[in-house]
Amino acid sequence: MFSVIIYGRNDSHGYNLHKRAAISFNALAEVMSDPDDEILFVDYNTPDDHPTFPEAIHDTLTEKAKKVLRILRIRPEQHAHLKSKTHLVALEAQSRNVALRRSNPRNRWVLYTNTDMLLVSRTEGESLSDILGAIPDGFYQIPRFELPEMLWEAAFDRRDPAGNLAKLRDWSVRYHLNQVVHNFMPMKYDALGDFQAALREDMFAIHGFDESMLLGWHCDSNLAARLALYRGRVDTLIDKVFGYHCDHTRVAAANNKGRQTRMNDQDQYIWNVSTPYVPEQAETWGWPDVEIEEVRLDRETSYQRFTAGLDAALKPATVPYTSTSLEWFLYDDLTYDIDHTLPFVADQMLTYPRSTSVMLVGTRGEFVERFLTAWRAMGFTGPVLVPNECEGLPSGLEGQERGAFEDLLPRAEMFVFEFGLATQHADEPVRIGRQAGPLDLKRLRVVTKLFRQATSTESETRPPGRRTPRRFVGVNVIYNKFWPLFTDYVGANINPFCSQVLAGLPRNDPSLRGKVLRFRGRRAI
């Protein structure tokens, strides 16, 4: 019957985002009763190494919410062409249009709202699907009622949407919450963007939201103006449903700078609107030709993929624990435990697109084999690119491609540099003071050289059309001599030694030292 369209990203927009979003996701799912109903959450521009926002809070969502939730992930790379045109990190019109394009075509309605709304049907037990199924074609809005922060934060249980909706019925009377704030036509109500129900067919006819609105605010009013023209009237559903907004102004959100807030021009986008259509984007709205990843919380979750990958690559431990040490004499010992390290390497990969092609530069054949096994079992379909310059590594493995480093460089979308000892055996004790032999040093020199070259030339060697920098994962680069090397070239956080892994984007150090390092990297000196 209807597709709810909301958007956001894995950040901290406003106050206590996680709680109010969980409350809202669960409450929206609670009022759905048609098998075609869905919540489309567009996760816009969350950093690639983060999970999407709903994944980050999945444990607070009800089973019903997980079932109806479809997450459409827009990557930073897909936002890159708009980055210079806006100060915002999440774009409403683009998000909502991407969802509309990919919404369930069997649904008659699209409901635009936000991740802090709860909808309470006035007839107890009546679902929003029933309500929308019974009303005539049109464009419907409802007024928004405010919910003081204390109430939703202190009294709501995230995983009890029915209880929360019951509380709202009670509070609305006891605490006089229901105040309708009228507005000029075509807006009809204040804060109209929290409930705009339009026919899916109408939204396609008017070319979705206006994607030239890049500065935030008034997208809802623009839509109201255009749909008011198209439909001739703005109808109300106030007799059917009340909408409550979890107030969150204790902390200003990124798009709220008080009187200094930059926003879309009201005159242009509301008062001088003269047509429902946006012909300039008639063929392009919602990015019809862009492949958008879809993530589900009820199947093939990141956790399931992660464990599938590791279960394929690891055997369970046979001892209660292993040990290592940070003592100085072990600083030069580059042995490490693949079984222990691989989960932390896999952890760096999982949030990336399945089609990612990764370049693996390393020394230990066993690491390459185990990594590849985990990679494929995690559902990645992109190749693992291994440069010919890395001698002694296995070839011909499924999903592996070998080639000259120069040729593979522009194909790689991520890099893994492994700094181990080529001569380390699988059953060898780890970090007992072992020194690198001549073969180890020879192989490590190659890895070092390629690492410097890859990081120093990263911006010039990206795959065609790519604008965002690629991520570098360093394996066995903590508390040994490769830590300074790795962190000279890559902006990595400080990680505990136990994880063995660092990751980040190439550093663009403007100091003389940084310039010298990049020069050396480029020239492979």
Place this chain on the structure above:
Amino acid sequence: MLLRLSGSLREALGSRRRQTVDEWVPGSHGSEAEHLFLRATALFRSGDGETAIRLLRQAIEIAPAFSDAIEAEAEALDMGGDTAAASAKYEQARRLRQVGRPGAPDRHFVLRQQGSHTAEIVAYTRVLKSLKKFALPHLARGNAYLADRQPELALADYERTLKLHPNSLDALALKGEALSALGQYGAAVEALDKVIAARPKDSEALNARGIAHMALGQVEQANGDWRQQLGLLGGRPAASAYVAMRLADHEVALPHLETMVATDRSDPYWKVYLRTALLRLGRPLSADVPVDGDSWASWLLALQSGKAPETEVMARADSAARRAEALFQLGVVVNARDRSAARSYWQQVVDTAQPTLVEYAAARNELARSAS
């Protein structure tokens, strides 16, 4: 008394001076009912719900189909705590807005709208009191007038928009529609020529110019516009079916009509038009599919099947549009055995129907074709 006084004052003043931009003019529900509505909504906003309800009920008594007044009463009842009565009124208002046949799907979006728009006219007039220089309130009010069949008032709003925004092609296209609705087809073509010169892919403007051309008897030009429109519709079935029917191109219309019959069961006209196409193509009619017993469309279907006599159907045609629809179908039914009789029916359609009707264009094309 106050109402009468204010009404007569308004009328007296109205006769002496031109309507100002932010002045409200009563529309399709009649002056008295709409004045009552206006006063009731003002009283309701000022807190006197009881009097508001009383005035609204008076308005509804005068104009029972006044859905905006019914909805306003619903709001007043709801705020007063009578939720059950309010709910019934809201439903009634929604039902009333669905009464009547929606505009043809190939036409400008304004002309596809249903129901009356008094509340919108009042609301945008209020906006115009403070925002006189912007396009939207003028256009939105003009559209409401146009949709409510008051093209002279619509034209005034479009002209004001064009004075403020001389380059607004949207306002110019709507001006063309308003001129056409006023029967000023030559001026409509002139306005629409400019729109189409600047926006050759404006499907709605092409449709409007086609209608104006056809009204002027310029069949070839009209068909040229509609053929162009058909190409721009990207196969959207409802609009494509109507354009093809205007062209009397039944072969092209047929698949679109089949799609619409399968997907839109709420509009019985799809069945009527599907059978029209089948009859004109000399193909067998599908088995009768009943529609609502009393509906006008079921009489047209019965006429097509030879189950309802001409006299009875014509007697039930209670508007000029319905008479034209019946005459057109009579021509369709009789054409296979008596072309001359068919031509006579279609000529009557051309002589009596509004040029906006799909049957008008179809009849003109049928006549032009059978003459050649």
